[in-house]
Amino acid sequence: MRKLTLGAALSGALAIAALLAPGAQAADVAGNVDVGQFRITGGGGAGNAVVLGTTESRKITVKLTASDDSGITVADFTLYHGAGLAKADAVLKSSEKAPTCVADGTSSVCTRHYTIDPRRDLDNSLAGIWKVAVDVHAKDGDYVRTDGYTTFFMQRYSKLTANAAPEPVTKGSPITVTGKLTRANWDTHDYRGYANQRGYLEFRRPSTSYYESLGYTTSNTSGALSAKVTATSDRYWRYEFRGTMTTRAVKATGDFVDVR
Numbered sequence: 512m513r514k515l516t517l518g519a520a521l522s523g524a525l526a527i528a529a530l531l532a533p534g535a536q537a538a539d540v541a542g543n544v545d546v547g548q549f550r551i552t553g554g555g556g557a558g559n560a561v562v563l564g565t566t567e568s569r570k571i572t573v574k575l576t577a578s579d580d581s582g583i584t585v586a587d588f589t590l591y592h593g594a595g596l597a598k599a600d601a602v603l604k605s606s607e608k609a610p611t612c613v614a615d616g617t618s619s620v621c622t623r624h625y626t627i628d629p630r631r632d633l634d635n636s637l638a639g640i641w642k643v644a645v646d647v648h649a650k651d652g653d654y655v656r657t658d659g660y661t662t663f664f665m666q667r668y669s670k671l672t673a674n675a676a677p678e679p680v681t682k683g684s685p686i687t688v689t690g691k692l693t694r695a696n697w698d699t700h701d702y703r704g705y706a707n708q709r710g711y712l713e714f715r716r717p718s719t720s721y722y723e724s725l726g727y728t729t730s731n732t733s734g735a736l737s738a739k740v741t742a743t744s745d746r747y748w749r750y751e752f753r754g755t756m757t758t759r760a761v762k763a764t765g766d767f768v769d770v771r
Contacts, residue, residue: 542653579649704734
């Protein structure tokens with residue numbers, strides 16, 4: 512039986528915030544071009560995160576906003592994995608040779624589309640932080656070029672189960688809540704257990720719509736989770752995995768236990 516550790520730990524969001532901020536690498540700049548919002552839609556994850564399973568491809572739309580007092584001629588961008596664009600070990604290929612830019616005064620929104628196939632484009636080593644290189648030019652000759660304008664996550668799809676037993680149960684008796692955390696394996700194209708990860712044990716009273724956390728237990732080598740609690744009243748039980756840079760966050764479906 513794995514120990515349930517009381518008290519919620521901080522998520523990784525604060526620790527990795529600096530990695531996701533624009534301007535992570537030095538830029539080649541001339542003039543006063545302003546590179547603004549970078550946005551991915553259709554990624555299936557939180558924010559700009561792109562999440563893929565084992566077989567199905569995903570279509571994403573990427574937009575970059577840029578402005579200059581003379582107007583923008585083009586705002587191109589490249590999505591890649593590696594230390595720098597020149598040494599990239601993977602680069603996403605768009606269905607368009609160049610972005611489509613729509614001007615609104617001195618600003619332009621430039622768009623490209625991508626189709627990502629996990630069987631063709633990805634392996635496990637490519638999960639995690641990806642970088643965005645930009646090459647923006649203004650009508651008056653101003654420009655910005657950088658390999659590290661911003662970053663985003665390319666994440667492996669995850670699954671999580673929960674089962675609370677016995678049910679029904681006598682008040683004051685122990686309940687064992689088991690579960691399993693698995694994630695997409697881009698090398699073998701199936702799902703494998705995710706070891707040494709925190710599964711937060713949560714409960715919901717039938718009269719409420721929200722879950723409360725009791726603490727966490729850690730998945731074993733096969734991704735299995737297990738914790739014991741005492742039956743006090745009717746409750747739904749589940750596990751929550753809060754995600755990592757390589758793997759999406761997921762919540763199991765709650766399992767109801769009737770306490771008599």
